[in-house]
Amino acid sequence: MIAVAAPGYPLHFVPAGDLLGILPILIVGGGAVVVLVWDLIRPRGQEVWLAGLTGLFLLAALGTAIGQWVANSGPIVVFNGAYANDRFALFADFVVLITALAVVVLSPGYLRRRGLAEGEYYILLLASVAGMLVLDGALNLIVVFLGIELLSIPLYVLAGFARDDQRSQEGAMKYLLLGGFASGFLLYGMALLYGETGHTSLTAIHAFLLRDATAGHVDPMVLAAVGLLAVGLAFKVSAAPFHWWTPDVYQGSPAVVTTFMSVATKVAAFAVFLRLFSATLAPYRAEWTVPIAVVAIISMIYGNVVAVAQTSLKRLLAYSGIAQAGYIMIGVALGRPDGTQASLYYLAAYAFMNTGAFAVVTILSRRGEDCDRYSELAGLGRREPLLAGLMSLFMLSLAGFPLTVGFFGKFFLFSAAIHDGQLALAIWGILTSAVSLFYYLRVILKMYAPAADVGPVEEFEVASVSPEGTAVAAPTAVGPAVLVVALAGAGTIVLGIFPALIYTLLQGISVVHG
């Protein structure tokens, strides 16, 4: 029984050690409150301070997490076994916090250009980040659910943040409905697991399942629970065939929200996916590894093949995200330490390249609508050589070319798959990677294609738009935004040449096996 139960202690104070263990969450959560208050009392027209304040809290949380990493190499379990502040969680925290920081830097300029309200945006963002941090170290089914909801509810609002944009509204509604549905699946799975094992603590569930499996007994109720959990989580990481919301939501949401959603959400959801499956449910590995592998393969095929047919940049990146989820899922399906390591590596790589790619979309977005049509990229190589170069870099990285971090992401995943004898996963991985080249390289081609290659209609379109485009070409906050893109690019290259920088971090990583 997990019963932290207070009956005997009417005045129960939370021990300081426990609070210390969740310090990053407290900072981010507290930050949300402070920003909320500041938004009420701030003088008019000082919106940029909101972003500054938000960034400051995120930085503080990041610093705290780094300090915790340095201070303790071993796992720290707090709140009576409900939350683990182990290196696994801290690594995921790093990725989430860095992505969130990038998004916060991108936001002010973008929100101003699109004419969106600012105050609530940062509060919701911080709340969602808090949910992700909760999820990273959740060691109890209740906490998992808490984290998922804390992460999702602000995102439902953020997705519909462009109130005048019908697409945004439609996306938010879809996200809300399907997200609620997925939460239902997740909750049902948790209930079954609790009903069968009598525990909500992952540690206790693991011990129970271990006994079960050692006795050679496969419990159908647990299998049903595992299936439901997998469906719920596959929805959150947007793996096919549970991805139906992804393209619409990614396309409809404001570009900064999409950036945040596509990277940070995926990282947090994969963190809990990895912890639940490769650690807690490891005794049932023989039962779930094939279905998860099938989901991974379907994701890789569906995402990559459908992305080829897209004409919208954000949809293309959405389908690419589905495909990438499939690759990361390889590590989950393996259910072994090297698979987990490879998945974490890929998530870190993904954070750099995908944040970078979406950040470019954010910068290119003009008043009223996002840069979305494929054709808007035409001639970017001449207009914005730096942005076009960096966008090419991110596309090459997503395609897995060497010299970029994406190569080593796939490298470790495929190597782990082959080592574990899952040749099918590796082969589907490379076949679909070859398909993915088609659309990633086409983006590059579009940017650098000579004017003659652009059709007459599009040429007209470009011509008619360009006066306005040049007027908005130098918006005020593009400076820091370009800095974000440049940093993401630098990370993509540096980690692509020196993979050891992250790999050694993952070497000593510890997971509380839940």
Place this chain on the structure above:
Amino acid sequence: MSWPILSVTLFLPLAGAVAILAIPASRVRTIRLALMAVTALTLGLTCVVLVAYLAVPPAAASKLSGTANGQSLSSIHSPITFQFQEQVNWLQSGTSLSHLHLAFNEGNSAFNQAAPPPINFSYHLGVDGLSVWLMALAALLFLVAAVVLSQRETRLRTFAVLMLLSEVGVLGVLTSLDLILFYFFWEAALIPLYFLMIGWGDPNRGRAALKFIIYTVAGSLFMLLAIFGVYFITGAQTGVYTFDLPTLIAAQSFVHTTQATTFSLFGHSFAWLNPQEWLFLAFALAFAIKVPLVPFHSWLPDAYSSGTTPFLVFFAGIVSKLGAFGLIRYNLTLFPQASHTFQPLMLGLAIASILYGALAALAQTDLKRIVGFASISHLGFVVLGIFALNVDGLNGAIIQMVNHGIVIAALFICVGVVESRFASRTLSQLGGLARPMPVLAGLFLVVTLAGLGMPLLNSFVGEFLILLGAFQASPVWAVLASLGVIVACWYMLRMYQGLTQGELRLPGTGAVSEQLQAVSRRLGRLDVGPVEVVALVPLVALMLVIGVYPAPVIRYGRFSAAQYVQAANRQTATEPALASSRSAARSQP
């Protein structure tokens, strides 16, 4: 050599690229001079490496004589000697992943998971008698490309930078001795090539570039899987997990692999290829696409016909050699038995390439496509020599790789001259150019004759040795390949005669003399200009030198060829042991 000459050679073009980026884009003259200086310096360094390598032979030659005398070679650790080796650790994972490991297991033996093997790879460079030649060739062709690169080329600075980056990639492929490092350069070289392809050339270049990249990467990805296969199988057999090529060759892990993979169908169990054969095929696929061998060649005509001349000089000249280089360096050494098993397959593909390329070249009217298909045919000879699996064949293949690089670059320059003058490269629209352009016709004649394998010119030496080697493998192969040589005369002379002899024909509508005057007015000249002569003369001189006095090239190439053949024939040394192990396996129920 105490200072890392290979690294310096490798990264000199990179430094040059950075330096060129610092020059303002408008100063085209400076950019072009800087580009020529960097490529010339790189050529100088590769020549230093070449000379230093060739100066070593005493010790190496003694080893060679050891082979010739039939002495046991077991004392030599790895059959291939690499020189100027440099090694720096790149990714070193600890041997134990205890934290993660323990956390997952918590001392429960029922679910003990084996700790994953460490992943180590290093920045390991080195050259042997195969790569020194190709390095020098690569550096030469990049210099030639820099020379023919016109100052009027659009976005000259970007072109120069991308060209230097591709040079880094090419030299990296040739010098790397670690499978991961090799793969890294192999793929990374595609990035600048892709940008060069989409940025300059014919209108349909985007399609051609995409086709080329997808073909190549699809093949390479299978190679990546095979690299992991090599890594884990060698590790499992010898306990040494390494991507290091000399260590892998020395480990000889695949020499004894005979166990076939089996699959069952309808209750019957079928023996299928063994792991070594699978891995061989995966590597061979990547290289066959790059060469290209015939069923994988369809990217080539498009890519060659849409590129600009400077790009084609090094793209056709050296990039396509990398496939043949890979076949020798990796397939023969890592998978000796499979090389013998698949000898008929590879020879068959080579013959198919020779004949198909030759016949297709006959049917083309576009000059660049003719050269492209001729290239397929010529590279078929190279592969034929490689998989003759004897010293003569391999020796010929190494020489022919160099020869082909020289010839194809010169051909593309000649075709480029014609195209730049008359904005056409359709054979039927052009003719009789020998009269207005005598110098071009003269140089073109030498290049054409070299291309069809005329004695006293370089290709003859290579093709002769290759046919000699193929004959030793089986006379049938040699006879079939000779047919290719005959057709080569036909298509090369058809191109030369059509272009230079007969009545003067030009693509435009007006009177011929007026057209010629217009071209002269536009370009200031009609025949080859000084730049083109400077680019062509060294190539033509090399054709003559190698053709007239091939002895040094043959002698030094022979040493490496012998080493590779020895590596590929390692199974014969262990045949008795193998046979006994086979019979032992058979006797067991």
